[in-house]
Amino acid sequence: MTPEEYVEEVLALVERIPPGRVMSYGAVADALAERSGRCSARLVGTIMARHGGGVPWHRVVNSAGRLPPGHEREARARLLAEGVPLRGDLVEMRAAAWSPGQ
DNA sequence: CTAATGACGGACT
DNA sequence: CAGTCCGCCATTA
Numbered sequence A: 001m002t003p004e005e006y007v008e009e010v011l012a013l014v015e016r017i018p019p020g021r022v023m024s025y026g027a028v029a030d031a032l033a034e035r036s037g038r039c040s041a042r043l044v045g046t047i048m049a050r051h052g053g054g055v056p057w058h059r060v061v062n063s064a065g066r067l068p069p070g071h072e073r074e075a076r077a078r079l080l081a082e083g084v085p086l087r088g089d090l091v092e093m094r095a096a097a098w099s100p101g102q
Numbered sequence B: 001c002t003a004a005t006g007a008c009g010g011a012c013t
Numbered sequence C: 001c002a003g004t005c006c007g008c009c010a011t012t013a
Helices: A003-016 A025-036 A041-051 A072-082
Strands: none
Touching: A003 A025, A003 A041, A025 A041
């Protein structure tokens, strides 16, 4: 599997995240690991940083619910508009976390 | 080829 | 609850 295909897999999954819900980098990595074999949260983060434009990147946050560095303001505004439960600048993962199984 | 580097995560202090 | 420490793994230096 080439890096290019990795990127496509990640972006494809991110596009499936429903509005008002979010996924952590780790969750994306796990869900993708079943198809691609190996993947890590770190790798997903790198991929989003480089090829994240063009997909709802704001629906991907870290496991603690913290928004992506450098885009906090933008992400917060979009999430708020979608009705994602926020506590300060953190996403309430317990309520907003989503997985492809649903 | 080895070393450092992240849009990370979980355990621990 | 905040800060550290270590494992993670493709990419870059």
